[in-house]
Amino acid sequence: MIVCVLWLLLSSAAVVQHPTEDVQAKASAPWQKCLQVHAAQLDDGHTDLASLGKILTVVCKSEFEQMIVARGKNLSPDDQKKLRASLESQYAGAGNVAIMRHRLGQEP
Numbered sequence: 001m002i003v004c005v006l007w008l009l010l011s012s013a014a015v016v017q018h019p020t021e022d023v024q025a026k027a028s029a030p031w032q033k034c035l036q037v038h039a040a041q042l043d044d045g046h047t048d049l050a051s052l053g054k055i056l057t058v059v060c061k062s063e064f065e066q067m068i069v070a071r072g073k074n075l076s077p078d079d080q081k082k083l084r085a086s087l088e089s090q091y092a093g094a095g096n097v098a099i100m101r102h103r104l105g106q107e108p
Contacts, residue, residue, distance in 0.1 A: 019072075019074065019075075023070075023071070026070075027066075027067045027070035027071045028067050030063045030066060030067070031060055031063040031064050031067045033063075034059070034063040035060055035094060035095065035098035036098060038055075038060065039095075039099050039101070042056065042059075042099075043099055045103070049096045049099050049100060050096065052095065053093070053094075053095030053096035053097075053099060056094075056099070057091060057092060060095075064091060067087075068080075068083065068084055071087075072084070
């Protein structure tokens with residue numbers, strides 16, 4: 001009896017599907033595009049990377065938030081928090097990287 005109850009509980013548990021690389025790439029594309037476009041618009045070639053990077057993170061904040069929602073929609077609440085923490089730790093430097101890529105003539 002106990003085995004049957006455990007089997008039912010385990011078989012009915014929600015399966016969390018982590019996003020595939022393709023899903024992650026599609027979710028990240030609008031944010032990456034925002035960084036790329038605005039890096040080209042904001043960069044005068046003289047302003048320091050840190051200042052421009054901070055501006056870019058503010059300008060592209062809504063795309064960043066949309067990316068987090070899209071990448072975390074099938075995750076548990078705990079995994080969503082971990083995803084957000086991980087991406088936010090990388091967020092500050094992303095604007096700087098976009099400016100550097102623009103200055104070097106590279107695309108993401």
